[in-house]
Amino acid sequence: MAALVPSTFSGIADFMAIVVLLSEFAMLRAPLSRSQIKLYSFQSMVVTVLAIFIAADRHIDGLYAVAAISLILKVVVIPAIVLRLLRDAKVELVASNRIGVASMVLISILVSIFAMVVIDGLYVHSKSLPTAALGVAVAVVLVSFLLVIFRSDVVSQAVGFFSLENGVSVASLVVAAGLPLIVEVAFFFDLLVAVVVFGVLMRVHHGRTQSLSTDLLDQLKG
Amino acid sequence: MNFILEAILIIPLSAALVSWWVTPRIGKILSVLSGTSTFVLTLTLVDSKTPTALAGWLRADSLSVVFLIAVSFLYFTTSIFATGYVHKVGDRSVGAKYERRLFAGLNLFCWAMMAAPLVSSMALLWVAIEVTTVISALLVAIDNTEGATEASWKYVLIASMGLGIALFATILLYYVGSTVFGHNYDLFYPSLFGAAPRFPHQITELAFVLAVLGYGTKVGLVPVHTWLPDAHSEAPTPVSALLSGALLAISFYAILRYFQVTVLTLGPRFPRDILLAFGLASLLLAALYLAAQRDLKRLLAYSSIEHMGILAIGMSFAAPIAIVGVLLHVLAHAAAKGTAFFGAGSIVKKFGTKDMTRIRGVVRVLPFSGPMMVLAILALSAMPPFGVFRSEFLIIYGGLSSPSSAVVSVLVLLVTIAFFGLSYFATRTMLTPALQGMVSKETSWWIVTAMAMGVFALLILGLHPPSQLSDLLSRAASELVVRP
Numbered sequence: 001m002a003a004l005v006p007s008t009f010s011g012i013a014d015f016m017a018i019v020v021l022l023s024e025f026a027m028l029r030a031p032l033s034r035s036q037i038k039l040y041s042f043q044s045m046v047v048t049v050l051a052i053f054i055a056a057d058r059h060i061d062g063l064y065a066v067a068a069i070s071l072i073l074k075v076v077v078i079p080a081i082v083l084r085l086l087r088d089a090k091v092e093l094v095a096s097n098r099i100g101v102a103s104m105v106l107i108s109i110l111v112s113i114f115a116m117v118v119i120d121g122l123y124v125h126s127k128s129l130p131t132a133a134l135g136v137a138v139a140v141v142l143v144s145f146l147l148v149i150f151r152s153d154v155v156s157q158a159v160g161f162f163s164l165e166n167g168v169s170v171a172s173l174v175v176a177a178g179l180p181l182i183v184e185v186a187f188f189f190d191l192l193v194a195v196v197v198f199g200v201l202m203r204v205h206h207g208r209t210q211s212l213s214t215d216l217l218d219q220l221k222g
Numbered sequence: 223m224n225f226i227l228e229a230i231l232i233i234p235l236s237a238a239l240v241s242w243w244v245t246p247r248i249g250k251i252l253s254v255l256s257g258t259s260t261f262v263l264t265l266t267l268v269d270s271k272t273p274t275a276l277a278g279w280l281r282a283d284s285l286s287v288v289f290l291i292a293v294s295f296l297y298f299t300t301s302i303f304a305t306g307y308v309h310k311v312g313d314r315s316v317g318a319k320y321e322r323r324l325f326a327g328l329n330l331f332c333w334a335m336m337a338a339p340l341v342s343s344m345a346l347l348w349v350a351i352e353v354t355t356v357i358s359a360l361l362v363a364i365d366n367t368e369g370a371t372e373a374s375w376k377y378v379l380i381a382s383m384g385l386g387i388a389l390f391a392t393i394l395l396y397y398v399g400s401t402v403f404g405h406n407y408d409l410f411y412p413s414l415f416g417a418a419p420r421f422p423h424q425i426t427e428l429a430f431v432l433a434v435l436g437y438g439t440k441v442g443l444v445p446v447h448t449w450l451p452d453a454h455s456e457a458p459t460p461v462s463a464l465l466s467g468a469l470l471a472i473s474f475y476a477i478l479r480y481f482q483v484t485v486l487t488l489g490p491r492f493p494r495d496i497l498l499a500f501g502l503a504s505l506l507l508a509a510l511y512l513a514a515q516r517d518l519k520r521l522l523a524y525s526s527i528e529h530m531g532i533l534a535i536g537m538s539f540a541a542p543i544a545i546v547g548v549l550l551h552v553l554a555h556a557a558a559k560g561t562a563f564f565g566a567g568s569i570v571k572k573f574g575t576k577d578m579t580r581i582r583g584v585v586r587v588l589p590f591s592g593p594m595m596v597l598a599i600l601a602l603s604a605m606p607p608f609g610v611f612r613s614e615f616l617i618i619y620g621g622l623s624s625p626s627s628a629v630v631s632v633l634v635l636l637v638t639i640a641f642f643g644l645s646y647f648a649t650r651t652m653l654t655p656a657l658q659g660m661v662s663k664e665t666s667w668w669i670v671t672a673m674a675m676g677v678f679a680l681l682i683l684g685l686h687p688p689s690q691l692s693d694l695l696s697r698a699a700s701e702l703v704v705r706p
Binding site for chain 1: 343346349352353355359360363366369371374376378386387389396400405406407425451455514515
């Protein structure tokens with residue numbers, strides 16, 4: 001089904017998916033919590049544009065609404081909530097890398113290659129996007145796991161979860177662009193509630209320890 | 223169907239909203255009323271034939287009803303237990319603000335857990351389960367201690383990441399459905415089951431594995447169980463009881479829905495093997511950890527992992543009788559684990575510690591809840607005449623008639639190891655002489671009442687389950703393995 005010469009559509013879509021992946025890499029190595037959140041906002045913006053692009057190309061009107069909610073929630077509201085928490089916390093730099101930046105990036109590259117090879121073996125033929133973008137979306141999900149594993153501060157871990165959701169969004173645009181609107185809205189509502197819970201816990205943690213590092217959370221074992 | 227399904231959702235939700243605003247005393251009464259009426263309403267569904275509501279968005283087939291009974295029974299008993307639990311924690315009276323938050327949270331948590339088996343679409347199922355995560359994460363953190371914050375952070379992070387994977391599974395399932403339905407359809411169970419035989423195989427396999435991994439994070443399947451002991455031990459005891467008896471079961475319900483689709487697409491072999499692998503790993507790890515626990519609530523948490531492992535292994539047996547056993551096990555485990563956590567709550571209140579090396583002579587110090595705690599522990603170790611004995615017996619009986627009977631030997635061996643861990647604990651803390659200066663007096667009659675109901679349910683399930691219930695279980699089991 002896939003044409004030998006990629007169409008302009010698939011070229012642009014693949015390109016945007018790769019930008020999402022690259023911003024995930026940037027979050028992985030960003031030293032400042034604030035820049036991580038801005039990168040998340042940028043990444044969400046790219047996902048939003050991708051949604052609008054697919055909506056226009058495939059004439060799926062529901063996707064415009066999804067893009068609008070995504071713009072308000074993921075590009076503006078969620079980053080604003082977390083930035084505000086950070087301002088209150090007055091912590092600028094959290095040294096939280098468990099391993100060196102070079103090693104993190106190398107492992108992430110390997111994981112991304114793994115994701116693309118595995119998805120390529122599945123022969124998914126999507127009407128709305130080429131398969132390459134699905135592999136990239138899975139790579140985003142896996143690298144977001146690495147972000148949570150390798151960075152030991154609450155902001156990185158929360159942003160890791162939010163950007164995991166961005167990866168799943170790209171995947172859903174790839175294979176399930178026609179997902180009913182009510183379901184999409186429910187997903188977004190859920191994300192918002194999760195953000196509030198993450199925010200409450202971040203605040204409690206900071207209030208207790210005066211730090212955003214998760215290294216202190218090691219009392220419960222066995 | 224005269225609004226029963228709607229009522230089951232509206233009552234806990236209104237109880238949650240109202241108990242946030244009113245005095246704690248009225249909040250407690252409301253919660254008990256809501257728990258009782260929800261349980262009674264659920265029981266009326268036992269005989270009904272798959273009622274639907276709200277234009278098909280709510281649907282209760284036999285499988286849903288089984289899980290609804292488990293959740294609503296725990297809702298009912300936990301609301302009674304919680305009333306006694308907050309009466310006085312230790313010697314200090316907890317604040318009115320804490321009580322309001324706790325009762326509003328408990329009602330809301332139960333509402334979300336009742337919604338999960340009632341919704342009729344894979345996508346809304348995911349939404350409901352994610353809602354249970356965020357509510358219960360706040361409930362785990364409610365005591366605002368160092369341990370509670372840590373447990374809650376681990377829980378919300380690990381469970382949300384797991385559910386991210388489950389969301390991915392949902393989207394893949396949507397994709398395989400769209401190869402039959404075309405774009406723009408709802409993921410309703412009946413249409414999915416009808417079309418499942420025509421789904422492409424490879425991606426259905428991937429969706430099933432991701433669903434087991436994703437929802438399995440909330441079930442507590444090894445190796446994605448790591449949040450579970452922390453959250454269960456640090457949460458307030460009413461929340462622990464609900465987490466263990468109801469939440470884990472509801473997440474397992476989500477896996478069963480994927481199991482249904484996958485069996486129709488690929489045949490039973492593949493999903494059974496996957497569940498067997500996760501089940502054996504869970505049972506093995508839990509049995510070993512049970513033997514080395516010092517913390518009372520962590521001990522019960524590992525026992526939950528053990529029982530979830532048994533559920534997964536039971537699903538991997540071919541015989542329908544084993545599936546009936548699995549569903550009975552969901553109910554019996556809810557009753558047994560609820561009772562055990564209620565007893566743990568009573569003990570922690572009395573002794574002011576969860577450390578089992580400092581708990582002695584429980585049976586003498588707590589004249590009613592002590593012996594019932596012993597009964598609950600015996601029930602959890604699958605001793606007759608309790609419900610867990612009957613369900614594990616059915617699972618093992620079903621396993622013996624399936625080709626892979628070597629698994630049964632492993633199952634029996636590991637359950638025996640777990641039994642030693644639990645009974646070592648029971649004899650050490652329960653049946654020893656009391657410490658000097660401890661007065662023999664119950665902490666609260668509400669707690670005793672809640673435990674008595676749990677023991678009563680265990681006895682009914684073990685000695686003579688009502689015929690309507692047995693019919694319900696066999697109907698649900700046949701829904702799981704046969705095309706609807």
